[in-house]
Amino acid sequence: MSKYMQLFQGTSFSSKSPTEIQVLRDHLYCINDDGMIERIVAPEDAEYASLLDAYQGTDKFQRLEAGQYFLPGFVDLHVHAPQWAQSGTALDIPLYDWLNTYTFPLESKFSDLEFARTVYDDVVSTLLANGTTTALYFATVHKEASLLLAQICASKGQRGLVGKVVMDDPEQNPEYYRDADTSTALADTEEFIIAVQELAKTTKQGVYPVVTPRFIPSCTDEGLRGLGELAAKYDTYVQSHCSESDWAHGYVKNRFHKNDAFALHDFGLLRDKSVMAHCNFLEDQDAELFADTGTAIAHCPISNAYFANSVIPVARFHAKNVEIGLGSDISGGFSPSLFDNIRQAVISSRMLEDGVNPSLPAEDRGVPDSRITIHQAFYLATAGGGDSLSLPIGRIQEGYAWDVQVIDTSIPSAKLPIFDEHEDVHDIFQKIMYLARPEHIREVWVQGDKVHSR
Numbered sequence: 001m002s003k004y005m006q007l008f009q010g011t012s013f014s015s016k017s018p019t020e021i022q023v024l025r026d027h028l029y030c031i032n033d034d035g036m037i038e039r040i041v042a043p044e045d046a047e048y049a050s051l052l053d054a055y056q057g058t059d060k061f062q063r064l065e066a067g068q069y070f071l072p073g074f075v076d077l078h079v080h081a082p083q084w085a086q087s088g089t090a091l092d093i094p095l096y097d098w099l100n101t102y103t104f105p106l107e108s109k110f111s112d113l114e115f116a117r118t119v120y121d122d123v124v125s126t127l128l129a130n131g132t133t134t135a136l137y138f139a140t141v142h143k144e145a146s147l148l149l150a151q152i153c154a155s156k157g158q159r160g161l162v163g164k165v166v167m168d169d170p171e172q173n174p175e176y177y178r179d180a181d182t183s184t185a186l187a188d189t190e191e192f193i194i195a196v197q198e199l200a201k202t203t204k205q206g207v208y209p210v211v212t213p214r215f216i217p218s219c220t221d222e223g224l225r226g227l228g229e230l231a232a233k234y235d236t237y238v239q240s241h242c243s244e245s246d247w248a249h250g251y252v253k254n255r256f257h258k259n260d261a262f263a264l265h266d267f268g269l270l271r272d273k274s275v276m277a278h279c280n281f282l283e284d285q286d287a288e289l290f291a292d293t294g295t296a297i298a299h300c301p302i303s304n305a306y307f308a309n310s311v312i313p314v315a316r317f318h319a320k321n322v323e324i325g326l327g328s329d330i331s332g333g334f335s336p337s338l339f340d341n342i343r344q345a346v347i348s349s350r351m352l353e354d355g356v357n358p359s360l361p362a363e364d365r366g367v368p369d370s371r372i373t374i375h376q377a378f379y380l381a382t383a384g385g386g387d388s389l390s391l392p393i394g395r396i397q398e399g400y401a402w403d404v405q406v407i408d409t410s411i412p413s414a415k416l417p418i419f420d421e422h423e424d425v426h427d428i429f430q431k432i433m434y435l436a437r438p439e440h441i442r443e444v445w446v447q448g449d450k451v452h453s454r
């Protein structure tokens with residue numbers, strides 16, 4: 001009897017709700033041929049013993065060791081794959097200067113497919129090693145190199161959603177790095193969409209094309225309108241940046257006399273499959289438009305500390321039913337780890353709530369009710385990301401993909417401070433959230449396939 005492709009036994013953590021953690025102790029996770037969690041069986045369930053009897057000792061069975069736990073794989077909603085090559089550098093200047101001084105020259109080098117392969121191979125492997133099983137990527141303006149990134153995701157087993165970036169406005173973009181013209185930008189995007197949809201048929205976990213205007217300042221009206229039409233025609237994901245910094249927010253207001261959100265909506269770019277990065281400066285009506293259209297926010301807390309001139313009011317937008325996930329925003333954010341971004345999301349929200357200027361009286365210093373908990377930040381990195389993409393990922397739950405990371409709290413070189421074998425698992429969960437590093441991630445699985453181990 002081997003009805004299931006695989007059977008796992010162990011304790012898992014997953015979000016029950018945005019504020020609560022579900023702990024399944026010593027459960028069995030039954031994975032079917034499609035890599036989906038078909039059944040989860042509790043120890044007190046009658047079937048538990050017979051399933052163990054049937055699978056134990058076969059190569060379809062894996063039991064976690066003491067000190068090991070399953071977490072859902074992370075969903076990174078905002079990664080600039082080419083910028084991995086400059087991660088950790090150039091964080092000392094404002095967004096506009098950062099783009100023109102460092103980022104555009106780097107991205108222009110991805111016309112060279114060999115250079116692109118070197119960087120893209122490494123960034124996909126690095127994200128997998130950091131527990132990121134699904135990533136929403138900006139590539140560059142180059143169609144071939146963007147397709148190469150999708151192919152690398154496909155072959156390494158990561159669920160990659162990849163966008164060929166559109167920057168078609170000759171007034172706003174340097175001559176050495178932009179689309180040749182608007183019609184070429186749209187034709188390249190359409191060819192890219194078709195090629196990735198073909199590639200997807202060869203994968204188990206799925207890869208997806210994403211319509212990707214870099215942000216409004218880099219695109220013409222005609223380009224933005226054409227991209228909205230392509231997203232509708234092929235029913236694709238859409239990603240861009242929205243209301244990130246004072247400069248970006250102000251630019252769109254000057255050009256369209258409305259906020260980013262409404263301008264993007266006018267071009268057909270706010271859809272259920274849309275994810276907009278940052279969104280720090282959304283006003284209430286913008287957030288309501290996001291909720292109405294199903295558009296999600298990619299919250300990038302580390303990057304925001306450098307480039308967004310503000311802390312996003314996550315709690316306020318969540319209360320308005322806007323879908324929110326987490327993004328590393330490599331390389332505006334220096335870290336490829338969503339663990340690091342979970343921590344920063346909590347820290348930033350605490351600073352927003354309390355305020356940061358000690359010369360102000362306490363009651364004027366902060367924004368009340370802004371803090372989020374570590375459980376909420378974990379939700380953003382997992383279930384919130386899955387919901388943002390409308391995919392069955394980010395939860396350890398029946399009907400979801402077996403996208404998991406195996407966390408080992410007891411590796412000798414980086415043992416977590418757990419001294420009592422009966423320590424409350426909720427405390428263990430929090431220690432993992434705050435202290436885990438890539439070396440604690442022993443295995444990563446996507447859609448039932450092991451894609452990383454150490």
Ligand SMILES: [Zn+2]
Pocket residue numbers: 078080241277329332
């Ligand atoms: Zn970005």
